Amino acid sequence: MVVGISDEVLSAQELTAEVVECRFLTPFIREIRLRLPGNDFEYAAGSYVHVRVPPYQLEYAALELTTEAKSACEARGVPGARVNESEIRRAYSLATPCEQEPGTIVLNVRLMVPPEGSHALPVGVGSTYMWSLQPGDKLEIVGPLGDFRARESDADMIFIGGGAGMAPLRAIIRSELQYARSGRKIDYWYGARARADLFYATEFDSLQEEHANFRWQPVLSEPLAADGWEGPTGFVHTIALQVLKSQNRDLAACEFYVCGPPPMLSATRKILADNKVPETSVFFDDFGI
Numbered sequence: 209m210v211v212g213i214s215d216e217v218l219s220a221q222e223l224t225a226e227v228v229e230c231r232f233l234t235p236f237i238r239e240i241r242l243r244l245p246g247n248d249f250e251y252a253a254g255s256y257v258h259v260r261v262p263p264y265q266l267e268y269a270a271l272e273l274t275t276e277a278k279s280a281c282e283a284r285g286v287p288g289a290r291v292n293e294s295e296i297r298r299a300y301s302l303a304t305p306c307e308q309e310p311g312t313i314v315l316n317v318r319l320m321v322p323p324e325g326s327h328a329l330p331v332g333v334g335s336t337y338m339w340s341l342q343p344g345d346k347l348e349i350v351g352p353l354g355d356f357r358a359r360e361s362d363a364d365m366i367f368i369g370g371g372a373g374m375a376p377l378r379a380i381i382r383s384e385l386q387y388a389r390s391g392r393k394i395d396y397w398y399g400a401r402a403r404a405d406l407f408y409a410t411e412f413d414s415l416q417e418e419h420a421n422f423r424w425q426p427v428l429s430e431p432l433a434a435d436g437w438e439g440p441t442g443f444v445h446t447i448a449l450q451v452l453k454s455q456n457r458d459l460a461a462c463e464f465y466v467c468g469p470p471p472m473l474s475a476t477r478k479i480l481a482d483n484k485v486p487e488t489s490v491f492f493d494d495f496g497i
């Protein structure tokens with residue numbers, strides 16, 4: 209029997225990283241900055257790593273959670289402790305281009321609380337572990353992995369994202385603008401529920417000011433009155449397509465890069481197909497969350 213091993217697996221490294229910084233980006237997304245041994249971990253923007261989640265038992269009362277995450281856990285009656293019986297792996301995308309800070313990687317991890325209306329289901333086992341990490345902790349990673357990356361062409365690039373789908377899209381956009389400097393026209397449409405769920409917004413505002421070929425547009429689906437939101441409201445894929453069509457963009461000639469929650473991903477792929485965008489021009493990463 210011949211067993212094929214892909215090049216990506218062969219080139220993946222197993223490393224012990226050290227957590228250097230953690231911060232909340234939104235009520236449910238935590239940024240984790242990791243220092244790797246040495247500076248030679250190279251990866252294409254859009255890649256992800258596998259993290260090894262060891263067996264553990266954690267009490268939620270001892271975890272640093274946002275007020276919103278705490279309330280969501282209480283409302284769903286999640287058990288007070290989380291147990292992981294044996295080692296598992298979870299995939300997390302790299303949120304910065306490799307050139308930005310050699311030897312350091314950044315992850316955006318969404319805490320996977322059970323669905324609204326559920327009762328007594330546990331919070332996700334991998335994301336709970338990732339939210340328990342503190343500076344100085346060690347994390348075993350394997351990577352880089354994946355083939356979600358910018359294609360080499362002159363086509364306009366249109367990014368549509370939501371939730372933790374920000375991570376690979378941000379890495380690719382920053383890589384194109386700051387390092388590849390191809391001059392390709394890049395649009396980024398990012399959908400969030402309310403203003404509190406938007407993150408890296410000032411960074412994208414600055415990139416837009418610095419790069420004439422880059423435009424970004426956040427879209428909120430359920431802005432709060434207190435948000436004072438004056439931007440577009442609705443589903444990000446619907447608004448993006450409306451605006452692109454009103455600009456008479458040749459959609460079939462653009463490349464689309466999509467990453468976000470499963471309903472957003474499938475709705476975006478459908479609306480692109482309905483608008484005659486060839487499947488071969490649509491690139492996406494399916495997180496399954």
Ligand SMILES: Cc1cc2nc3c(=O)[nH]c(=O)nc-3n(C[C@H](O)[C@H](O)[C@H](O)COP(=O)(O)OP(=O)(O)OC[C@H]3O[C@@H](n4cnc5c(N)ncnc54)[C@H](O)[C@@H]3O)c2cc1C
Pocket residue numbers: 256298299300301302315316317318319320321322323329330331332333334335336354372375376493494495496497
């Ligand atoms: C290529 C790739 C890249 C990814 N990149 C990222 C990233 O950058 N950031 C990110 O946050 N995620 C990313 N993911 C997703 C990530 O790998 C995990 O899938 C995610 O963190 C959820 O894992 P978990 O162990 O926390 O949840 P799991 O334990 O797998 O649970 C998933 C959900 O099921 C619910 N659940 C638990 N028990 C039950 C039950 N009995 N019945 C019904 N529901 C139940 C949980 O509450 C949770 O909401 C990526 C995935 C892939 C494939």
